Amino acid sequence: MDYSRQELLITTIARLLAGCRLVATGASSPIPGAGALLARALSGGRMRVNVLGSIRNDFLCDGGVELFDLAGQGRLDAFFLGGGQIDGQANINLVGAGSAYPQNDVRWPGSFGSGYLYYLVPRVILFREEHTRRVLVPQVDFISAAGPTGEAIYRPGGPIGLLTNLCWFSFDRTRRRFRLESVHRGHSVEEVRDNTGFDFDCPDHVPETASPDAATLQLLRGRIAAEIGETYPRFVAQVFPDSVAAAQ
Amino acid sequence: MPGPTIEQLAAQIPDGARIAVPPDYSGVAMELTRAMIRRGVRNLHLVCVPISGLQADLLIGAGCVGTLETSAVTLGEYGGAPRFAAGLKRGAFKMMDATCPAVHAAIQAAGKGLPFMPLRGLLGSDLLKNRPDWQVIDNPFAAEKDPIVLLPAIRPDIAVFHAPFADRNGNVFIGRRRELVAMAHASAMSLVTVEEIRDVDLLSSEESAAGTLTAAYIGDIAVAPRGAWPVKLWDIYDYDDAHMRQYVEVSRSDEGFARYLADFVYQRQAAE
Numbered sequence: 001m002d003y004s005r006q007e008l009l010i011t012t013i014a015r016l017l018a019g020c021r022l023v024a025t026g027a028s029s030p031i032p033g034a035g036a037l038l039a040r041a042l043s044g045g046r047m048r049v050n051v052l053g054s055i056r057n058d059f060l061c062d063g064g065v066e067l068f069d070l071a072g073q074g075r076l077d078a079f080f081l082g083g084g085q086i087d088g089q090a091n092i093n094l095v096g097a098g099s100a101y102p103q104n105d106v107r108w109p110g111s112f113g114s115g116y117l118y119y120l121v122p123r124v125i126l127f128r129e130e131h132t133r134r135v136l137v138p139q140v141d142f143i144s145a146a147g148p149t150g151e152a153i154y155r156p157g158g159p160i161g162l163l164t165n166l167c168w169f170s171f172d173r174t175r176r177r178f179r180l181e182s183v184h185r186g187h188s189v190e191e192v193r194d195n196t197g198f199d200f201d202c203p204d205h206v207p208e209t210a211s212p213d214a215a216t217l218q219l220l221r222g223r224i225a226a227e228i229g230e231t232y233p234r235f236v237a238q239v240f241p242d243s244v245a246a247a248q
Numbered sequence: 249m250p251g252p253t254i255e256q257l258a259a260q261i262p263d264g265a266r267i268a269v270p271p272d273y274s275g276v277a278m279e280l281t282r283a284m285i286r287r288g289v290r291n292l293h294l295v296c297v298p299i300s301g302l303q304a305d306l307l308i309g310a311g312c313v314g315t316l317e318t319s320a321v322t323l324g325e326y327g328g329a330p331r332f333a334a335g336l337k338r339g340a341f342k343m344m345d346a347t348c349p350a351v352h353a354a355i356q357a358a359g360k361g362l363p364f365m366p367l368r369g370l371l372g373s374d375l376l377k378n379r380p381d382w383q384v385i386d387n388p389f390a391a392e393k394d395p396i397v398l399l400p401a402i403r404p405d406i407a408v409f410h411a412p413f414a415d416r417n418g419n420v421f422i423g424r425r426r427e428l429v430a431m432a433h434a435s436a437m438s439l440v441t442v443e444e445i446r447d448v449d450l451l452s453s454e455e456s457a458a459g460t461l462t463a464a465y466i467g468d469i470a471v472a473p474r475g476a477w478p479v480k481l482w483d484i485y486d487y488d489d490a491h492m493r494q495y496v497e498v499s500r501s502d503e504g505f506a507r508y509l510a511d512f513v514y515q516r517q518a519a520e
Contacts, residue, residue, distance in 0.1 A: 063426030
């Protein structure tokens with residue numbers, strides 16, 4: 001069964017979430033949301049998922065602060081963060097680039113919960129579709145949330161890795177470096193190197209990112225597309241047009 | 249019993265007021281926001297609890313905001329907020345970038361009458377570096393060195409939001425949107441718009457009382473059917489998709505935004 005770029009990202013995310021009990025996704029996160037809902041469907045009822053902005057897939061009922069309180073209590077196992085810029089030490093920038101803050105040449109929405117969740121959630125998956133030197137930079141222009149520094153601070157959380165349109169990097173919190181773990185079908189290590197602005201570890205042999213199987217794709221295109229469509233109808237109309245047609 | 253009009257609510261928001269507003273998923277008083285722009289309110293200190301969307305973008309574009317305290321301004325699936333970005337570039341207002349739980353925690357501190365609240369995270373970030381009002385102390389209860397951030401309480405003058413309904417006694421149904429309760433507790437008073445007033449008493453049963461903001465916190469309530477338009481309200485109505493697309497398109501330029509204000513904000517006054 002053939003699959004799209006987005007379907008590979010969603011199924012890869014679902015794999016990275018295996019074993020989690022509580023997972024949440026943040027603002028403007030249709031692919032992480034779909035990945036988390038797929039992981040939940042594959043978990044046999046062991047995983048709870050909270051999709052920000054959803055009503056049907058939101059198990060919280062104590063206001064906007066409850067998600068952060070969960071993280072503070074150590075109950076939230078996984079979360080997703082992106083960034084207009086991400087650097088080789090896993091610092092992330094959701095604020096802006098170029099010229100001096102706050103009058104940056106380019107301004108993004110803002111840091112959302114990153115300045116807190118990055119420090120407290122054990123399994124943060126960095127996710128950014130665009131894989132270019134514009135995004136993956138040697139050093140971010142503004143640190144919304146700092147990568148692990150090795151300093152003696154209270155920090156149970158941090159990144160496990162970075163997923164992009166081209167590849168999956170793991171992150172070593174002690175060495176403070178990314179390592180190329182797999183490259184997606186149709187792309188190469190050279191392409192990753194050419195489009196990455198920071199240094200990373202690269203083994204001699206880099207495998208291809210595992211393809212989703214037919215049963216997983218079927219689940220994704222049916223039930224999961226419908227579930228994520230509640231919160232991200234425009235995303236589903238674009239990525240799963242057949243699912244939308246079938247539902248009507 | 250005719251209640252106050254939207255314009256009467258807007259008149260209660262003085263220039264320079266610190267106002268707290270909720271995110272799109274909570275209930276945004278857009279009709280009141282348009283009335284505030286028509287009234288010409290200036291130099292607001294807008295506290296987004298913890299983020300905002302079209303509401304902040306309109307207020308910024310219309311020149312109503314002097315200080316913006318928020319963790320993000322975004323139009324979600326419709327893209328970036330154009331007037332927010334343009335206003336920042338020209339230094340039109342003071343920017344106080346935060347992270348969501350920091351806004352929540354500072355609002356909660358005010359709700360408890362406390363001067364500050366500690367918060368984990370933030371260490372080593374440029375958020376912390378650019379907030380001279382935030383401090384780092386050593387946790388006085390820890391055996392080892394344990395730096396932690398202190399945030400001063402945020403005490404808004406007025407919380408402004410929209411809800412599905414109020415009861416005959418002025419209690420407001422907020423369901424599970426408890427950030428509205430936190431905002432109301434922290435603020436000196438709340439101005440609320442509702443889809444309708446229902447002839448019921450929300451405090452008469454445990455079931456409805458659990459989802460209620462009690463009237464003691466509320467300054468005034470005005471009826472505004474579809475008062476969150478073009479933003480969504482819970483699962484009651486969705487974004488006006490065509491309108492949001494149109495907004496993002498036209499408000500990229502100063503001229504386009506001025507035209508938008510003329511068509512959708514000022515024109516209404518002429519019609520009334």
